[in-house]
Amino acid sequence: MTHELTAAGLASASGKTTESAVEDTVGWWRDAVIYQVYVRSFADSDGDGIGDLRGVRSRLPHLARLGVDAVWLTPFYASPQADGGYDVADYRAVDPVFGDLADADDLVRAAHALGLRVIVDVVPNHTSDRHPWFREALAAGPASPSRARYHFRPGRGADGCEPPNDWESVFGGPAWTRTPDGDWYLHLFAPQQPDLNWEHPEVAEEFASVLRFWLDLGVDGFRIDVAHGMVKAPGLPDIGRGAQATLIGTEPLPFFDQDGVHEIHRSWRLLLDSYEGPRIGVAEAWAPTSERLALYVRPDELHQAFNFRFLNCPWDAAAMRTVIEESLAATSAVGAPTTWVLSNHDVVRHVTRYGNGDGPRGLARARAAALLMLALPGSAYLYQGEELGLPEVTDLPDEVRRDPAFRRTAGQDGLRDGCRIPLPWSGLEPPFGFGPSGRSWLPQPRGWGSLTVAAQTGNPHSTLELYRAALELRRALPGLGSPDAGPLAWQPAPEGVLLFTRPGFACTLNTRTEPLELPSPGRPVLSSAPVETDGRTVRLPPDSCTWWVL
Known part of the structure; x- marks a missing residue:
């Protein structure tokens, strides 16, 4: 495939400089907060109702003010869009619905000027059937x-x-x-997504070239889609049972998490390390155990791997502690940071998951879970809109749904559209500032006026301001975030409560449905709900998380 404008030559051809506010900090990813942008639903610049790269660029100041360290962009490559762009027809071209290569270059440079790094998706398990x-x-x-x-x-x-x-x-x-x-x-996914054979040498050669193309443009790393799936068991053996999608991440499968994938990731690590400045690889990997997942982040492999066990953990203190302990133990054994995440573009938003039909309770728990996640050692991923407390949209008419799994059976639930609704930025009526027209590719609930960025900005009780305050404190307090700042130590706590300390810092999580009184761990600096304390004891609200300075 050839292109008139190459990534390596784009800057010189346009006369742009390479000035950047991003520091080449060694190991920046170890405690980074990375914000996932689902490009189609983030911001629309041209009024067609579909988010695009220029729209993302226009809203980068929101992310800089939020306090994140990097932006992860979902696929914007040339694609028939059979699966939201995860069916790629040309890995070196921008799909016209999202802009062009110059827009991608402008976005990377604008992000760098604001001190934000840029991670892009790469889809190596399969191509589009139009490739x-x-x-x-x-x-x-x-x-x-x-x-x-x-x-x-x-x-x-x-x-x-x-x-x-x-x-x-x-x-x-x-x-x-x-x-x-x-x-x-x-095709492990839709029929329009045929799986590549990674035993063929041309496949490896092509993707090494694709990675170099985007690294030359200036991206800071890659989120690797289905990083666990590129190698299949020899002979493609039968599994012998149905409902196989329910087994992913819980049991060994001949099409996922085969040992051969690690050879690919080691070769990619060498490629990443050959570039100036820290460039990273992030695995979307499902594995049956925390120990298997940790193999993806050994010193000579990738830098991060999504922790889906934490995402899938129920609102239960004992279960959360178990997942946290096992995750930290597995990654520390290979010298890697743990990566935490609560939501993404493939799962029901955690406001709705935690609420079980109770919206206010779900929001309270989501706010608390965010503070818990951001207090843990390692890196955290935020999914666009969670900083606004957006719930899942569960009442979409069938005729507007785009998820390819919706009309298939026995696989994913086919309801991923509900977490991909375009973001509300301002105003009282749809599309809430999403774009210059009244259009959005999926309909927004009319009641989202109070959830917009504009409505929440400056409101000290809003979820947006909670996130902004948390990220500011995370940068200021040395005991927060960094896996190198000191160990996490669990302290005695009543049933349903988590209490842990790190150097100069403590975190309490009350998962119970009633308030609870206990000795004050220190001075409260941030809480997901109002806390009552006299300096000696504290009354923890139900479904809440509080940060303390010791």
């Missing part, structure tokens, strides 16, 4: 060399009418689709 490689493979026919870049197989049964094995798509239904010439191809 030139896959089109070439379909045209070439069975047993052709071009089909070797993917997983094409003959079917089972007398006439080959049955799939090659019993694997199921994560989105539901079989993981195989038959071509008109009788072959079958593997």
Whole structure:
């Protein structure tokens, strides 16, 4: 694939300088707070109702004021958009719906000028079925060399009418689709997302080139989609049971978390380290245990891996403590920081998860969980809108849904659209400042006027100001965030309460539904709900988290 404008030559061609407010801090990712931007839903610059790169650039001051360290952008590459851009047709081009390559360059430079690093998605497990490689493979026919870049197989049964094995798509239904010439191809996600064969040398060569393309443009790292899935077990063996999507991250599977993926990630680490300035790799990896997940962040592999066990943990103090302890132990064994996350573009927002139908309770718990997460040693990821306390939108009409899993069965719940609603920025009516027109690609609830950035700014009781205060304190207090500041020590606490200390700092979490009185750990500096203290004792509100200076 060729392009008229290359990333490496873009700056010189436009006469731009390379000035940046980002410091080349060694190990910056170890305690970084990274903000996920779902580009389609963040900000629309041209009025078509779809977020774009210019829209993201226009709203970067919000992220700088929030206090995050880096921005992670979901895919904006050329794509038929069968799965929100995770079906890539050209890894070196920007899809016109999001802008062009110059817009990507402008965004990276604007972020750097504000002191924000930029991480972009890379999708190496599969391509779009519109990718030139896959089109070439379909045209070439069975047993052709071009089909070797993917997983094409003959079917089972007398006439080959049955799939090659019993694997199921994560989105539901079989993981195989038959071509008109009788072959079958593997797709662990939608049929429009054929899986690449990473045993083919051209695949590795191509992705090394893709990474260099974006590193040359100036990005600070990559979030690696399905980092656990690129290598499949030899022979593609049957699993022997159904509902396989429910097993992901809980049991070994022949299509996920195979040992061979680590060789790929080690080669990528060498590539990242060959560039000036710290560039990082972040694994979206599901593994059956914390110890298996920690393998992705060994010293010669990637820098971070998402901690989905923490995300999936219920609102229960004992369960949270177990996940925290096991996560810290696993990553410390390989010398890596732990990465914490509560929500992303694939799961129900944690305001709704924690509330179980009770909106105010869900918001109280979400605010508390945010303070807990930001107090833990390591790096934290925020999903756009969580700083506003946005709930999941659960009442979308079927006809507006875009999630490809929605019309498939036995896979994901098909309701990911509810966490991807465009952000509310200002005003009392949709689209709440999302763009210059009245359009948004998914409808926003009319009652979101009180949740906008404008409405919450300056309100000391708002969720937005809570996040801003927390991130400011996280930078100011040496005992917060950094995994190198000292150990986390658990202190005695009543059932349903977590109390831990770090150097000069303490954190209390009350998961109970009633207030609780206990000796004051110190001076309260931030709480998700009003705290009563006389200096000797403290009355912790229900479903709350409080930070203390010792």
